Amino acid sequence: MPTGELRSPPKSTNNSTAVIGFEDEGWLWSQIKAEARRDAESEPALASYLYSTILSHASLERSLSFHLGNKLCSSTLLSTLLYDLFLNAFATDPSLSSAAVADLRAARERDPACISYSHCLLNYKGFLACQAHRVSHLLWRQARRPLALALHSRVADVFAVDIHPAARIGKGVLFDHATGVVVGETAVIGNNVSILHHVTLGGTGKVGGDRHPKIGDGVLIGAGATILGNVKIGEGAKIGAGSVVLIDVPPRTTAVGNPARLVGGKEKPSKHEDVPGESMDHTSFISEWTPSSCSLPVGHTAAAAKVTVTGSPPHYQQPCVLAV
Incomplete structure (x- = not known):
């Protein structure tokens, strides 16, 4: 030393409290x-x-x-x-x-x-x-x-960080790299949240009112993710890099894709035990991905589907890693 x-x-054993x-x-x-x-x-x-x-x-x-x-x-x-x-x-x-x-x-x-x-x-x-x-x-x-x-x-x-003065932010927050982060006027960010670069917590085009996301404690938001509207991202949820989230995300679940879907399906989404905002685990959901968990477009094979995890071809914008 x-x-x-x-x-x-x-x-601390429980940073959230x-x-x-x-x-x-x-x-x-x-x-x-x-x-x-x-x-x-x-x-x-x-x-x-x-x-x-x-x-x-x-x-x-x-x-x-x-x-x-x-x-x-x-x-x-x-x-x-x-x-x-x-x-x-x-x-x-x-x-x-x-x-x-x-x-x-x-x-x-x-x-x-x-x-x-x-x-x-x-x-x-x-x-x-x-x-x-x-x-x-x-x-x-x-x-x-x-x-x-x-x-x-x-x-x-x-x-190069644009956070409206009215936005509310908790404690123990990490803006990692931070370049290009945008947080709108009525957004709320909880405690022990980690947010990567080029993340947008944006509105819906309304003139006024409550129109921005509400981020729960312990959430991890990957690089380039966009969350729009007055949607709720539950405690301990994970948003994959590059995702466009337009729906509520339940606690301890993972949403990935454009538009984002819940890993494991919307009826019984897969849940994790860790707190992503603290563990910074961006990719654990990939272990749950199988070709049968998604619907492939005509002419695509299961092997080709793996390409969509990191970059979908222009004609297929919904990564098949996500079950609906």
Whole structure:
């Protein structure tokens, strides 16, 4: 173990209901500083950067406020103004701090590419976009909507992540890669959800009203998936990459395809025991796929059907991996 690095606390056995307390926040901030000191010693070129963003600050809230302010500032929206805005938000709503801690833990535990907490804090744009959204959501609830929308616009410009300020997001959320994520105004995302890049939680074309998806706790949404309308994705469900979901998805089931269907059939869909949003298991449903579980178009063979798991030919857009 590198010098100065602290040992990780045991993972919580039920992240969906875990309470992030002061001790956990204090431990995590100490860990982040230890990592920053280690990296500053091993990479002198980063020493000034790490000092200004992490080591010079007394708390995670101050470090995050400073870093977000510098990331999102513009020639007319000053970093000092944003720093004060973020810091005041943390003081106003302590749940923002516990949410940031839960999100950092989620990235470190679920993403094997995340080498440290400080790496996530400084470099994960999905994490940073989510923390900025939480502040814009607070502003939205305070009826400070022009400022909330201005912050939302800067997040979209800088991080290529478009989350409407009114959208509600739980804790322990991982936006992995995050590029191209769109979350609509009336969308709700539960706790311990993992969302990959180019995911859209979109509307139905209504002028207003409740028109966006509701994502339950522990859900995993694969890259490029599109979920449209006021549909409910049940707790612990899994949405396959590239799927277009227009229907409710029951808890602990898997929906795949365009349009998405339930693996195992809509009458008795196959169920899994794990929590995909935490396990990050994208492909376990494939083991249940057999040629008999789908209807093949005329002229297609069972062997050819396997091609549709990763890419359907233009004339056959519904992967036969799914029973109806």
